[in-house]
Amino acid sequence: MTALKVEDVVVEYKVTGRPTVRAVDGVSIHVEAGEVLGLVGESGCGKSSLGRAIVGLNPLDSGKVLIDGRSIAPLGRRARPVADRTVQMVFQDPYSSLNPRRRVGRQIQDAVPGRGGAARVRELLEAVGLPASAANRFPHQFSGGQRQRIAIARALASDPRVIVADEPVSALDASTRLQVAGLLSDTATAQGVALLMISHDLSGLRVIADRIAVMHFGRIVEVAPTDVIWAEPRHPYTRELISAIPRLGRDAPMPSAPERRGAVIRTDEEARLVECAPGHFVAAEALVAS
Amino acid sequence: MTVTEQALDTVDPVGSVDKRRWIPRWRLPAAWRRPLAIVGVLIVAFWVFVMIFAPLLAPYDPLAQDSARFLPPSPEHWFGTDGVGRDVLSRVIYGARISIPIAVMLVLLSLVIGATIGALSGYFGGGVDAVAMRVVDLFFAFPAIILAMAVSAALGPSLVNAVLAIVVVSWPAYARVTRSLVIGLRDSNFIAASRLIGASPARTLGRDIAPNILGPIVVISTLELGNAILLLAGLSYLGLGAVPPTPEWGAMVSEGSRVFYNYWVALFPGLAILSIVLAFNFIGDSLRDALDPRTSRAVQSMEL
Amino acid sequence: MALFIAKRLGAAVLLVIGTILVAFLLTAVLPGDAATARLGERAAADPELVAAMRERLGLDRPLYEQFFLYVSGVTRGDLGESVQTARPVMTDLQLFGPASAELALAATLIAVIVGGGLGIVAALRANGHLDNALRALSLGGVSIPIFWFALIATAIFSTQLGWFPSSGRLDAGVIPPPRVTGFYTIDSLLAGDLPLFWQAVTHLILPAIVLSAAMVGLLMRFTRASVLDVLGQEYIRAAEAKGLSGRRVVFGHVLRGALVPVITVVGTAFASLLAGTVLVEQIFAWPGIGSYAYRAASTLDLAAIVGVTIFVALIYIFVNLVTDILYGVIDPRIRRA
Amino acid sequence: MATLLDIRDLHIAVGGRALVDGVDITVEPGEVVGLAGESGSGKTLTALTALGFLPDNATTSGQVLLDGQDVLSLDTAALRRLRGDRVAMVFQDPMTSLHPMLTIETQLTEHQRVHRGLTRRQAREHAIELLDRVRIPAPHLAIRSYPHRFSGGMRQRISIASALACEPELLIADEVTTALDVTVQAGILNLLQSLREELGMAMLFITHDLAVMNVVSDRLYVMRSGKVVETGVTRDVLAEPQHEYTRALVDALPDTEVAR
């Protein structure tokens, strides 16, 4: 069964005195167990909104989020039921996602189902490459990369089916990004967890994601296996994204800058995803244009 | 050491804290202003000492009216005597036993009430919050001193009633700050993370939020200790607080104010108030400097 | 903007009704009797006279009835009659309100100039000796018992040195300037009477300084913190990198950025000053709202208590509204389309 | 041609801790010099010395020569004449490097009037021209707005326009694209490229993103813990890093060599 299934999700922000912002505008995606789906898009396109909606931190305005076919209640102010703890999140900022006043071990242990979690905590810490002694320390005693590892350990502690990672490495130093991202995808794959990896860095996702979904103004405009997206992007926006990436190499060109446009308003018809090749979906508008 | 650990150790944890805020490091004051804080602690320690050992330190019975009236300061009476012939020094010494414990009690009471209401209202939001905040607004808009005067007038002047009156006017401030601190935290990622793994509201408030707002709350309470002493003294000055012959500093200033050329009657208790309030403010202010700027703003907002 | 103001006004009405309600409940639990309080020694012993007085003051009606009568009066601008002055409370407020407002505004002005100025200096000299001295000074301002300060100030500056008069708004028996704003300083200027203006100013200075002590301290610290905060912003570094003069950076960029939080403090502190003038007005015989309120509370002058409460609440609301609007003026991000 | 910026054996220490530890850097007129290295390696500190900025309580030694004149020994007035006129700077975060409460006009004209002695009118016209040059649509309208009306990329362009106002000889660009999306980043990089060609100014370009560095700079200095560990022609260095630290940095990058 598909571990994470998102159907027609809409997320809106209603701020008094301003027009309603439709941050996520009818998104449908799915992630299989052990699979890593990368979600890219420019700043403000709605990636985080979608991610938070999936774990229940944002209420859905319509649509459904199913974990193993079971729909998840939004996270109210009450305690979350055990059955819903199967979806976890890793946040972007490793400094605000850990409680600064509690020992790392305790924070992980809280997530371990049942009693006697000390051994499990040790196991988890080792799995993310930290010594067991880390459990007795406070978050400020760790570097950013180490903290993100702790966050990953905590996310894994409740034996989740799905992990949503919202830009888990963008706050880290270039030298550690790859390691942490690799660690996250490796452990997720190894444990059969579906991983939705949000990023604005397409090149970073390339190494770890099985498939990539491209988001633009609240809609998914293209979804395909990673290699396919890089080799044959079908949507113009995806192409822009790829060509704007600066490259290494003696004869790397100056990245090309797309013309800036205002918000694109798509009709449902234009936005409908069409399978243009096996496993490669693209918004209908792209097919019309080309 | 594993390979990854080695790699991690090359990362400077400080350097990557918050890239946007590299400039403040150039100018932000050193957190703990030592000289003032130390002076503050010394003064408070002095007064606590005086408070505890008042019977040993006071040269006379603070209530005994057996000296001549209005004796100026002299070797027998360092601070002179008051209008009914009591030793001012002894009264100032015993005054510490009134002002300090009462201020502490007052702050604790207001804090417990205010922080509880503020925390619940901030965490749960919605209707509860709206109602609680309207009530708080009301108390803010309501002239505090009039409220205090009315409460005192209604229940008759006494220290207990003055404390009640001040609690009535001061809890809303704690509620407001606690609320804003809680709101600042309740949507933060670590709270979200702990709730995703099943923390109940009680657990969230008690374990995740409380320890993180404790710092600012302690700072506020220290600063408010000073304010509490001032308010209490002010009410006593107006005859709405301490009941004679209690040696309360504000009431003593009030007695002395009638005859200002017998300056010692009002001067010394006034200095006592000033010194202890100043000390609490020195400590509180230094503590606040040690706080994160965001929370310290919430703290500042309370002092209004 | 209109919507915003309308909302604020709506909240204000609610607040005022709430204030009246609380004030009413308070006076209901007061053990004193406003009727006998008003009667003389002999008359109070005469039950007939007491009953007549209760009827006159409307005290014979049930409380809720008094409340509704009062609220409906308020909508007509009728706040009832004060027991202590035997005048409509509205008239009293018009009489005493400006006196307190003048005092509070003068104190605010002092606080803004002195506290703000020193706060800026402290921030620019952060962590130096001067900063430390100013910090101690500002904490002193917040810590000084105002009633004690007032006594000492009068003893020194009026009685000993004779620099300032010790009480009142004008010398005794001097006829106030024709009333325009109710502020003697402004009205005397409007009337073109300079000696009178000077007199009004000398009377105002001492109480205003005393009243401003805490606000000076508060403002000094806020300004310092706010300026420091802005000094740490990248845009200030950017301004410096453009080669602007120090003065230009401070006055053109830093102050502009530091203003919003300072305005909040000024606004809130001003609103609380009005209520806090009680002690100062008592000592300086300043015929304002504070001493009026004090007398009202101690004579169980219900109408006056409620009237003052409403007045202060309205000022509070008004000041908040003004500061909100000021934000918009100063900070374009807050401005509405 | 004389060397424009010549940093010689620069040491900066605060409280006994060496933050910049014997750095030598040169920038020739019209050249783009890159400064790379991990966070905290001292890139910003080094670059700021060209404007005469030093951390409070810092002890320094060495020289920072601008056209042969030691910036570190200049008095305040002389420094002010230099800043914004001959050497200009663009900061990392477009959200915080413009004053939120001053109009674009003020922020684009004040230093022109100080350095160039222009009238308000002249400065304003020049500012509009500058905005146009950095491709801000409707510049005569934009000039009256406040920064919050613009997106991050636009703000960064405005900052660049402000830095260019007095046609500096040296532009310091400190991580100017780090906070931006790739597409926006590409736009800014292209813009800087063309401006440099037009104006012939030199640039000290700071970034820890080696791929960006690769496409932007002519020469590169790699810093680590306050020291320069490797230097050379950018593409050579990055293609064949000699120092192990540089190599580790390059290896940590995801491989982007994929044909389209």
Next chain:
Amino acid sequence: SAPAQSESEEPAVESLVIDKSFDLVTADPARMFETTGGIVLHAVYDSLLTFADGNAEEPLPSVASEWSVNDDATEYTFTIRDGITFSDGTPLTAADVVFSLNRVKNVQGNGSFLMSGLSVEAPDDTTVVITSEEPNTAVPAIVTSPTLGIVNSALVKENGGTDAEGAADSDTAEEFLNETSAGSGPYTIESFDTTTETVLVANPEYWGDAPVYDRVVLRNATAEAQLMDVQSGTAHVALDLGSDQIAGLGSDVIVSTSQSPTIFFVFLNADSGVSEITSNPDFREAVKYGLDFDGILELAGEGAERAYGIVPSSYLGALGPDGAVERDVDRATEAAGRVGGDLSVDLEYASDFSSNGLSMQPFAERIASQLAEVGITVNLKPGPIATTLESYRAGTEQMGLWLWNPDYPDSADYLAFGPGEVVGLRAGWAAGADPELEAVMAEVATETDAATRETLYQEFQQLHNEAGVIIPLFQPAASVVSASAIGEVKFDPVFSLDIAAIGR
């Protein structure tokens, strides 16, 4: 009458500034019954008779040029002085007097009790007859009261005044009288404010000697402020300074101290429903002998005098020091022991109120301290006057510390302290509680012979002291402080201050 004042004499200051702690409520004589009001209205309205030069025993002619009384003191006949006009020029007639007095009676104000049992008639334009139901020797003293000041009846009627029954509701002249004066006295009101200042200007139509100062400002100031004001020259006259405050004044002021008729007293509630302890005669004895009156007097400062009885020293029948109680700690302790149990009582007093520069607090503190020495615990219960006055009047205070200002300068006023009377009731002393005392009271009330009255009043007080329910403490000194330029300003035992007399 006062010595003629030479017209050439220049007043020392243009406007005379007098500091007084205000208890001003109204400028309508019929409704006024407060000290400050008395000072103001005595200067604005003439009464039938008056007192002058600090003499409180012999009423002098004023509006009435002469008067007579019948033998049983029930009918008084006054002849109206010729040629008096009100400040607007209208002549004053007997009708004005009748209107004024009836109006006082019918508006049912605080001072209306002055007219109880009295009725007024004007047989002709120049004669007024006041008839009393009971023999009443106090009438001449009563009619000196500013409350019974003569108003311009035509003017007052024009502005809503009435003297008819039901005037309490129908009379609406107060507002008018608060703005304009309608009297014939030496001054008229320029501006009247109950909280800040009230200004008087000389009445050009005044029939008597013109006052020295053409303009007089009466300012509201606390005793503390008055002290500062006279020192700094802001005020010329200060009325509420106590001896402690005066002691520190410089040499550029003149202090005039005289006896005030005010009596400070404590009472021990005689009602066992209020307190088992205070109603116990043994307890009264303990208090009476436990108090050190000289120690209390000390706090009242120089010039104060011990009150040996409830009637003030300058009044008919006042007691002397003979037989005064002296402190006897042993006897008091023993008496306290007889009461037994935990002797803890509440002493209530007004904390926000002072008289003659004296606040109650030091006295309360000293009483508590003295009684502590004989084994009695006195808990002080201060309160704002509004609240304490209420419990005082309701008779629910166990122990109270209060003072009494005479309503009119006659010893008869002090019968209020007897059982069943106004003050007696407040002390829980119901009618019939002390028949012997009450018999003396009844007798003195109707006695017309001065000598007999004197002995009766003395007897009344001796019995009163023995009963010990109300214990008179002392009579404070009344001091008026004035700037030397103004000259001495004397305290007036009846009106507190006779403004028109200043400078004479």
